[in-house]
Amino acid sequence: MSLTHRSLVPTAVSLSALLLLGGCASLPSLGGGPATTDAAKPAAGKPEPARSGTASAAPAAPGAAGAAPAAGGPPAFATVTKDAKRIDGLLPLWQKDEKVWLELRPEDLGKPFFLSPKLAQGLGENGLFGGLMVGRWQPWGRAQVVEFRRIANQVQMVARNDQYTAAAGSPEAAAVKSAFSDSLLGSTAVASQAHPDSKAILIDANALFVTDLLGMGMTLQRQYRQTYSFDKANSAVVDLRGNPDETVLRVQAHYVAPTLAQPQPGAxxxxxxxxxxxxxxxxxxxxLTLHYSLVRLPAEPMPARRADPRVGYFTTSVDDFGNDLRQQPRQRFINRWRLEKKDPAAALSEPVKPITFWLDRNIPLKYRDAITRGVLGWNAAFERIGFKDALVVKQQGPEDSFDTLDVGAASIRWMTNAKPQFGAIGPSQVDPRTGEILDADIGFESLSSRAIRHTRAQVLAPRSVTQWEAILQAPHLHAPGAEACQHADEAAEQLSYALDVLEARGELDPDSPEAEAYVQAYLEDTTLHEVGHTLGLRHNFRSSRIYTDAQLDDPEFTRRNGLAGSVMEYAPINLPAPGQRGGMPFQTVLGPYDYWAIEYGYKPIEPTQEASELMRIAGRSAEPELAYGTDEDNSLGIDPDSLQMDLGTDPVLFARKRLAIARDLIHRQENRPLKPTEDYTVLRRSISYALRDAGRSVGTLLRQIGGLRTLRDFPGSGRDPLQPVPPAVQREALQLVASQVLAADGLSISPALARKLSTDYLARFDSGEPVATDFSVEGMVLDLQRAVLAQLMSDSVAARVLDNEAKVDRPGQALALSELIDTIGKAVWADALAGGEIPAARRELQREHASRLAERLLRPTPGSRADARALWRAQAQRLVRQLDKAQAAGQGSAMKAAHLADLSRTLKLALEAPLQRSGI
Structure with missing residues (x-):
């Protein structure tokens, strides 16, 4: 008979009473398990709707009803389970009122299980999103390989440390065991005597799971800096389910902060x-409602496939100390699903078990077809390697009893959060022994749609130099998390930008079916990307450079080939320049890299031939269409090809085109007619989007200057792994930045338009922080210029420019650091030294440049190059002479004279200051 769920709701008490209860449980030791990968779930597929276990009265144990417990020991099995209901499953559960027991047979003790936690209901903000795998936003609470250990009358739930291994029974295995520790997740006393027949015992499941098992209290404290703690008295198990492959417990965990801290004034x-x-x-x-699944590892481990740096997969790593001849003990395997042909001899065969994606019932009806197309689009790559219908989509029905958070198949859910956070995310969990993907849950965020474009514009408008540096993709020293993904969020912004651009041109009605087609294409593009992550693929930020601008402007070419070499790219929406026809806006088909990567990861290969065949496949990496560069290549700020939001073989042409589109949109706002039903926020929104996209284009240009392509080739590819950007490209990029960003006639709007950029007065606090009523385009452009100067005048760019001179065959043709410094100076100071008046915004930019020059002279960093310091000093001396000459000419206002005198004095003081320098 079908399982009857018993929801256990805590006794209602007043808020003041529960705050007095406290109920803070001590937190067990957290962490443990593999350090580089999530734990996983069994390979069993998602059962059909009739998957629930059965609930029944406790069976009478022969001879047990009247058995007396041992003196001082736990009661008999039948005594504990009297009037309780049994929930069949992998590990049976017993439920009586608020009490829940877990049944463990002797063969269950000391055996590995996967404990897979998911957040079923969250807060809708700060990473606490209902429907996500726990552990995506913090380093603890991830899925674990656990085992139950009995020590006398105590049972421990221990997270196994399987990161470090050696051959079982070997001396090395004994050394590994003594070197590394497991972690205790929880423990409880044995609750019953052994069952007379099965010899199973009962343990208190509440003691293990109705706790702060995942450290969510720490997460809340860190996110809000409040004294949140777990309240056991008002937490409970609210759902129990099971099947032969899985045991599910759902816990409603209550957290309380008896007092709330307030921000300190003047801090x-x-x-x-x-x-x-x-x-x-x-x-x-x-x-917070936590969804816990306990499942077994696959009985037969999937053959692991080694990782190769030329092909971008997430990896599972194991430190194997059984072979001391390797350069290092760490072995890396790619993460992939187990996919085997039903007919190994057939050229095209259905898989034994397809990769099944369940669409949650909460996905809006109008988006299900686009999401389905995004999933099934990957079948084209699998067909090339002999699999028919490798991916399958199934729709969860209204009456289906299972939850898409359950284990054994991939799922796609629709998520509603308080404000835009991530767009979409595609995490997965794997078998740490082999890298086999066992479960994946894609979450789509509903607020990444075009319905909130005005809110996003207010939230996303850059309001500081730091925010502009992020848009410019300025270099930083650490890479983001390998699984961090902002593709959907970036694509949603690009969607909104495109709708504004095309509406302003009169080419698209934002409420038309054509506009809805853009939304559908966005969803299909995003689904392809996130499904790629759940297949094991990492980002590929180099793939956007394989097609020419003419190809991208061709609708038929882009319909067949897409915009980039991979759907794992962050490609901008493919906008035509004013007067051009334009290709497809989004990437809705796989690229050549995607076919190649799937071949490496999933092609059936005989074990004896695998090593040579994988080397053959990966050896194609030098082919232009298979270009690969990922998060680290982008975030370290060196590689000019591994960029987000660039497109086409010519980066300078791309940036010039996007800057023209942004300028055209800004210009069209000058005389944009507004309906009586509209407000002025539409103007602010369009200006904000145009400036952000212009900033991204400038970031593409900045990365060319001193840029060094870092290729992942192995010897024999015919290419050098380190390749400076051609000097001509660097010069062209520098001149474009100087003329369109730093020059006097850069980005600007008329005073008439500036007076119309009003705010949405009802939504000023919707982002969680106040949005200023004023909107200073001049201030935003100035902050952009400051961020550009910060990068161009940085020690890192100077070092790369100097280093590149040693990497080119003709050093005299390389972009020299002196040329870079002179170009910056001329762009900033041309109007000040020409005799005319100097606008306020230009004075601010010139002060910024002079201040940075003075800083280079007064406080050189330990890593600064001597040649760079000498050139900065020479520029400061030359500029002082020019400023004094312009001041002596006596042309212009008193403000101009004061400005020139002040900056001249600043530079003179910096030049005259005594400085202790080493290395002279």
């Missing part, structure tokens, strides 16, 4: 301040 700006959740009726109390 330094860098001091972290307490905040409050914005989605709660009372910030002192909140519930």
């Amino acid at each position: 330094p700006p860098t001091t972290p301040q307490p905040t409050l959740p914005s989605t709660l009726p009372d910030a002192r109390s909140l519930f």
Whole structure:
């Protein structure tokens, strides 16, 4: 008979009473398990709707009813389970009122299980999103390989440390065991005597799972800097289910902060301040619902496939100390699903078990077809390697009893959060022994749609130099998390930008079916990307450079080939320049890299031939259409090809085109007619989007200057792995930045338009922080210029320009650092030295340049190059002479004279200051 769910709701008490209860449980030791990969779930597929276990009265154990417990020991099995209901499953559960017991047979002790936690209900903000795998936003709480250990009358749930291994029974295995520790997740006393027949025992499941098992209290404390702690008295198990492959417990965990901290007035700006959740009726109390699944590892491990740096897969790593001849013990395997042909001899065969994606019932009806197309689009790559219908899509029905958070198949869910956070995300969990993907849950965020374009514009408008540096993709020293993904969020912004551009040109009605087709294409593009992650693929930021601008402008070419070499790219929407026809806007087909990567990961290969065949496949990496570069290549700020939001073989042509589109959109706002039903925020939105996209284009240009292509080739490819950007490209990029960003006639708007850029007065606090009523385009452009100067005048760019001179065959043709410094100076100071008046915005930019020059002279960093310091000093000396000459000419206002005198004095003081320098 079907399982009857028993929802256990805590006894209602007043808020003041529950705050007095406290109920803070001590937190067990957290962490453990593989350090580089999630734990996983069994390979069993998602059962059909009739998958529930059965609930029944406790069976009478022969001879057990009247058995007396041992003196001082636990009660008999039948005594504990009297009047309780049994939930059949991988590990049976027993439920009586609020009490839940877990049944463990002797063969269950000491055996590995996967404990897979997911957040079924969250807060809708700060990474606490209902429907996500736990552990995506913090380093603890991930899925674990656990085992139950009995020590006398105590049973421990221990997270196994399987990161470090050696051959079982070997001396090395003994050394590994003594070197590394497991972690205790929880423990409880044995609750019953052994069953007379099965010899199973019962343990208190509440003691293990109705706790702060995942450290969510720490997460809340870190996110809000409040004293949130777990409240056991008001937490409970609210759902139990099972089947032969899985045991599911759902826990409603209550967290409480008896007192709430307030921000401290007058604290330094860098001091972290307490905040409050914005989605709660009372910030002192909140519930998080945790979905725990216990499953077994696959009985037969899938053959692992080694990782290759030329092909971008997520990896599972194991430190194997059984072979000391390797250069290092760490072995890396790619993450992939187990895919085997039903008929190994057939050229095209259905798989034994397809990769099944369940669409959750909460996905809006109008988007299901686009999402389905995005999933099934990957079948084209699998067909090339002999699999028919490798991916299958199934729709969860209204009456289906299973949850898409359950284990054994991939799922896609629709998520509603308080404000835009990530767009979409595609995490997965794997078998740490082999890298086999066992479960994946894609989440789509509903607020990444075009319905909130005005809010996004207010939230996303750059309001500081730091924000502009992020848009420019300025270099930084650490890479983001390998699984971090902002593709959907970036694509949603590009969608909104395109709708504004095409509406302003009169080419698209934002409420027309054509506009809806853009939304559908966005969803298909995003689904292809996120499904790629769940197949094991990492980002590929180099793939956007394989097609020419003419090809991208061809609708038929882009319909067949897409925009980039891979759907794992962050490609901007393919916007035509004014007067051009334009190709397809989004990437809705796989690229050549995607076919190649799937071949490497999933092609059936005989074990004896695998090593040579994988080397053959990866050896094609030098082919232009298979270009690959990922997050680290982008974030370290060196490689000019591994960029986000660039497109086409010619980066300077791309940037010039996008800057023209942005300028055209800004110009069209000058005389844009507004309906009486509209407000002025549409103008602010368009200007904001145009400036952000212009900033991204400038970032593409900046990365060319001193740029060094870092290729992942192995010897024999015919290419050098380190390749400076051609000097002609660097010069062209530098001149475009100087003329369109730093020059006097750069980005600007008329005073008449500036007076119309009003705010949405009802939505000023919707982002969680106030949005200024004023909107200074001049200030935004100045912050952009400051961010550009910060990068061009940085020690890192100077070092790369100097280093590149040693990497080119003709050093005299390379972009010299002196040329870079002179070009910056001329762009910033041309109007000041020409005799005319100097506008306020130009004075601010010139002060910024002079201040940075003075800083280079007064406070050189330990890593700065001597040649760079000498050239900065020479420029400062030359500029002082020019400023004094312009001041002596006496042309212009008193403000101009004061400005020139002030900056001349600043540079003179910096030049005259005594400086202790080493290395002379």
